[in-house]
Amino acid sequence: MMRSRNRPAPRLSFALALLFAGVWSAAPAESQGYPAWTPTAPGSPNIEVVSHLPLGPRLGVADIELEQEMSRPYAYVARMQYGDDGPKGMDIVDLSDESNPEVIYRWRIENQELHQRTGGMDVKYFKLDGRYYVVQSLQFGQGGPNSDMGAVVLDVTGLPDASTVREVARIRAPETPGGFHNIFIYRHSNGGVYLFTTVSGPGANVYDMGRVVSGDVENALVANIPVPESAEGAGGARGYHDFYVAWHPDTGTDRFYGGGTGGYYVYDVTNLQEPQILVTLTGINGVRYGHTFTPSPDGRYVVAETEYQYAPLRIFDLQPALDGQVTNVSRPISAWTADWQNLVHNHEIRWPYVFVSGYLDGLQIFTLMDPAKPITVAYYQTYIGSPNVDRTPQFQGAFGVDVRNADGLIVISDMSTGFWAFRMEGFQGWDGTNWGMPNVSSAQDWDAAEMPGPVRWRE
């Protein structure tokens, strides 16, 4: 009997979810929703494949970013070499014709054969003073060139004319060789645009992108968000693996949500030079090092990922901590997994939906309409193959995910099968206010004349 990779035997799923999630008193990890996929029916009926564009060798693709403006239909796909072959850089995919995407520009590190380790990892875009830029994070090892290089910044204002793309800056972090594994771009309430980066050292670096694009990259490192001293192993490690920064409407503050050493942390970063710890999520059963960590638009709930096999996504309610009743939260209110054997990777929240790039489980979408009972609502297998035998077995398949708020286009970057675009039935776009939430997501409002504030978001 063929066992569903998407829907395991209920009893085993239930037991393992309990075991590994440690949510003894909460709801078990959920994955229910649709029948199992098959090679001829790889997705749920409510998922439409808009397009698929293979990009090259196996294990050659990393994260993805989708521009939000409909007039700029461009996706940026990080290119890495995790397998035996592959480029190290970034591809720009033109989605002017969604059903026929086309790579219109390729940035590659020079002498890429001589560069150690993976190359392009995370990728983000931003808009500043009317120009559009893309930041490609890079990771090169110390045995080869550019081990101190964390990111390259390209001016992509002139797209679709690829000849106008130009390199603006290279951000280097010689103090912490090994590059930037993850990045996040945030338009801060102070008006600045900041790049938050992981580094092979304590804390997260913060770069003022205004300085970077104006040529003052030497002085662009303006802040460092620490890992609390109490975090186990803090001090020398890559303090954070991943993070998210968002406006918190209730308090009118900028908040940093970081996953890394010892768990997850929420900081008030309204004053970047003096970040204030607000909430810690440590002592979580089964969590030693946090990965992706994303809040709901109002900042109450958080979805926390750990990059361990068998680990589900955990959903926490921060309200007791935000109310000052506790300072640390260690028990999730629920958990979700696509397949207990695997692990999921990145996710994007468009409340109540959570769009997941689930490695071997492809695109997964679940709803947090009831945060205590997440339910799978759609999926599509972008990788139909076996786990790796020559690399970490589960690090294969859907790596990154992004969502265009204007029309609900969903994109996936699959490590081996390349670029995918989808639409989900009934999801024609996202505006938080339609769901009784602030309109806060990873998509930034670059053109807002005024910076957001509590009143505006509650209107």
Add this chain to the structure above:
Amino acid sequence: MGLHLALVAAAFLAAWTPVPAADPAPSPRVDVGVIGWSQGADDGALCSPAVDPPEYYAIPLVPTRQVMGTGQAVGVAHTTFGSSPFGVTLAADGSYRLTLHIRVDHLPSPPQGRFVAWATTPSVEEVVRVGTLDGAGAVSGPVEWNKFLVVITLEPDGEEGETGWRGPIVLRGMSRSGMMHTMAGHGPFEQQECAAFGY
């Protein structure tokens, strides 16, 4: 003893006589675990099959598969200390002064151009030409860096570049010291591959 050595040497030479590129049969003479045989090397040439370079510091040479017909090439660069009256050979700045012994097998004879070996600092800011691979795919030469890359390129005929390669990279390798990475990224602080998948 001398005759015996000569016979052994002759046997090695015969075993490593290059096979014409047109010969489609795979060469049975390939043994990358054996030190490369080098003739006319610049410094400390290996002129005895008894040479026993440290395997620990051997540099695997990995094909880029950018040049047609070279994807199956396998190579290794061994290092020995340069000639010196001391137990270890150093350059004036304290760097190790090494002799690279490069050997590549399964390389076809290119219809044009030559395979040339280079050494370069990890930043590729400095490059030295080790030399042209001989008919057996071997070449030796000195290098005075503690961390470096070895690059085999296909150089066009008639272009004697000394300061850097112009042709495509066919194989490359990293000195063992390249595996020395910041401990902030691995070891007791984080379980992470250090130099596994760069190539």
Add this chain to the structure above:
Amino acid sequence: MRRIRVLRAAGLFGLLALAAPSGALPLAAQDPHAGHDMHAGHALSGGWLMPPMDPNMPMLPGLDGAVPPATAWLPHFDLDLSDFPLAEPSRAVTLAHGDTLELLVSPVRRTIRGREYLMYGYNNQYPGPFIRAERGSTVVIRVRNEIRFPTTVHWHGIRLDSRFDGVPGLSQPPIEPGESFTYEVHVPDAGMFWYHPHVREDIQQDLGLYGNLLVIPADGGEGEPVHREELLALDDLLMTEAGDLIPYGLETPVNALMGRYGTVMLANGVADHRIEADRGEVIRFHLTNVANARPFNVRFGEERIKLIGTDVGAYERESWVSSVPISPAERYTVDVRFSQAGTVAITNTIQAVDHFRGVFYPHVDTLAIVTVREAPATPDRAGAFEELRVRDDVVREIDAYREHFDREPDHRITTLLRVNDLPSAIVLSMEADTFYVQPIEWNDSMPMMNWLSSGTQVTWILEDEGTGERNEGIHWSFRQGDVVKIRVFNEPRGFHPMQHPIHIHGQRFLVVARDGIPQENLAWKDTAVVPVGSTMDLLVEMSNPGDWMMHCHIAEHLSAGMHFHFRVEGREGR
């Protein structure tokens, strides 16, 4: 080739950049750990002080406040500094055949960098008396022990009667505190030798018990093209930035993994050794590495260096070298002509490793300063200095052994390490560290982990490949006159491998090949270093009957087991 070196600032965010000096430092600023003494003044339990650490190196989890599993000890823990006389610089003493020298082993008061320390000395001198003797003579050294430890004197490199070799339990009983022992030292070879204890060298030698013994040819060595000779005994002391000596382990050595790498460099027992010379003066330097563990790479500024000899005599051919890499217990004799007036720094010029950051960086310690006066040296020896002589006598002597050079080894030794009960943080960190081990550890980049390892947790091993026996389980036996080839392989794939300066007592040997490559310019030696991953072929002339030791000359490695003995039966069955 155009060489561009880019020194990028080092240091984690918000912390001090790691100093990466590219030139010689002033003597007053030569402490490589200046400013890095994170635990200075912080008394740890049991009187321990932690060695200075690079501030960029984070404290390993669980090791904050940890101390080695041994009793901390320094001489002033037992004794009052003021009760002892101030030691004096070494004085030369020439001994004729049959002469006797009284040699007192006692605590002494030493001044280093302006601060007084209670240390040890021979005849209240630092280094011990410089003994000159004529080749073929026998001199008598009467040793009295007035320190708290048993001691002996080992006459390093001298093919003397094994009863006087100074190995406790093998050639003599240890000289207990308050007792004496008389050595009859016969010197059959010309060369620069040295003497030191063979009991807890990690303490006694490090505290100052060492001296040189120059054996001159019967003709007095006249005719050498130099103006004068200088001794340079190179050493290092492990101190905090504040100048406190780091205690020793009383029952067992600490720093057992790498040996005790010091933070303050000494030449002839002082941190500010100065030499004066005339312009054009040619000085013959006799270098001896008396450090517990540290190898040096000695340069004389930009002056040319002519290599003349090593442990047990001259090389076949004099040669120009850019520097002199010298391992513990090795000696090298070099001629240097100081061509221009001014100052010349004698330096230890190395590429150090920062394991935490995974980088090499240039590092320079100033060992001594030579002030060169304007006045020209007379006579002018420039012409003779330029000449590289071939020592036909050495070539002829070695010729008798060349037939053995290519033969298969008679014995094969592999160097290994075993550890037990080391803190897991150290084990994990060391395992990560061994992604790459360099051939020679020129610096101690992880002083805390090294310091926390003791001789009870670390066993350094010499393994006989033929029998599988290890250390004192090895029993080799030879007959006088045997010529024995020993191949030493430094196994690189174990836990924290490291170079080993291998010393063979009572015999002399030739290093005939390294990594299978024949050595081109030979000289007789008694100590030779085998780098990590390398093989070294020694051709040993078993000329001297008796029971002898072979061991690593890193003091802590020796104490951690890395030794064995062998017997050479005399022709008369002696």
